Amino acid sequence: MTVVRVVNPNTTASMTATISRAARAVALPGTVVEAVNPDTGPASIESHYDEALAVPGLLAEIARAGADGHVIACFGDPGLDAARELASGPVVGIAEAAMHAASLLGRGFSVVTTLARTEGRAWDLARAYGFGERCRGVHSCEIPVLALETDPGARAVITSVCRRALETDGSDAIVLGCAGMADLCGEISAAVGVPVVDGVAAATVLVESLVRLGLSTGKLGEFARPPVKPYAGILQPWALT
Numbered sequence: 001m002t003v004v005r006v007v008n009p010n011t012t013a014s015m016t017a018t019i020s021r022a023a024r025a026v027a028l029p030g031t032v033v034e035a036v037n038p039d040t041g042p043a044s045i046e047s048h049y050d051e052a053l054a055v056p057g058l059l060a061e062i063a064r065a066g067a068d069g070h071v072i073a074c075f076g077d078p079g080l081d082a083a084r085e086l087a088s089g090p091v092v093g094i095a096e097a098a099m100h101a102a103s104l105l106g107r108g109f110s111v112v113t114t115l116a117r118t119e120g121r122a123w124d125l126a127r128a129y130g131f132g133e134r135c136r137g138v139h140s141c142e143i144p145v146l147a148l149e150t151d152p153g154a155r156a157v158i159t160s161v162c163r164r165a166l167e168t169d170g171s172d173a174i175v176l177g178c179a180g181m182a183d184l185c186g187e188i189s190a191a192v193g194v195p196v197v198d199g200v201a202a203a204t205v206l207v208e209s210l211v212r213l214g215l216s217t218g219k220l221g222e223f224a225r226p227p228v229k230p231y232a233g234i235l236q237p238w239a240l241t
């Protein structure tokens with residue numbers, strides 16, 4: 001039995017439930033999906049500040065024993081490198097997984113994300129992951145992350161931005177730029193007529209596959225376990241042994 005821990009790095013339990021549904025929908029029957037979120041940190045991640053303050057809580061969830069692999073279920077892939085140093089199993093971010101999947105579906109893909117201020121981060125990740133050419137455009141809906149659950153017009157706006165992205169970019173697929181959009185994947189794909197990739201599902205299947213292949217992060221160099229040292233103040237619980 002494989003245990004995949006899917007970590008929502010923000011502290012909004014209803015979003016964790018959306019993420020859990022998307023991950024469980026694609027996991028194999030023998031895989032246990034453990035969807036969690038920290039109890040400390042931002043309610044949503046929409047800025048560099050949010051992203052920085054989400055990492056300690058995220059790492060606490062990664063450090064807990066009992067998982068064969070981890071998904072970081074936030075489109076900024078926050079704390080991904082630190083999580084890879086800490087975890088013994090594979091760790092995949094949803095942006096990374098979604099971009100890899102989308103790159104196999106055509107010549108180019110477009111990212112549709114939440115606030116315009118997060119577009120730069122999406123571009124940074126695309127380039128860091130080697131998709132600077134394949135990523136044809138990053139577009140935003142100007143819908144705050146938590147409004148995805150409460151704004152009845154959100155689906156229509158996201159669908160419209162996806163249509164505009166395809167026209168503007170000439171891309172073959174869409175990557176949804178927020179874990180909170182995970183439940184919109186099928187509906188939007190049917191509406192716009194191209195594959196729409198949800199990073200939660202893509203990352204869950206990828207981690208599950210890596211575990212089944214017996215593969216994990218290389219620990220000889222950069223991603224070896226961090227050196228032991230004191231951590232002062234409120235971070236004292238994060239000190240390693």
Ligand SMILES: NC(=O)NC1=NC(=O)NC1=O
Nearest residue numbers: 044045074075114178179
């Ligand atoms: N682009 C985004 O806003 N992504 C996200 N913020 C969150 O809190 N979760 C996400 O996936």
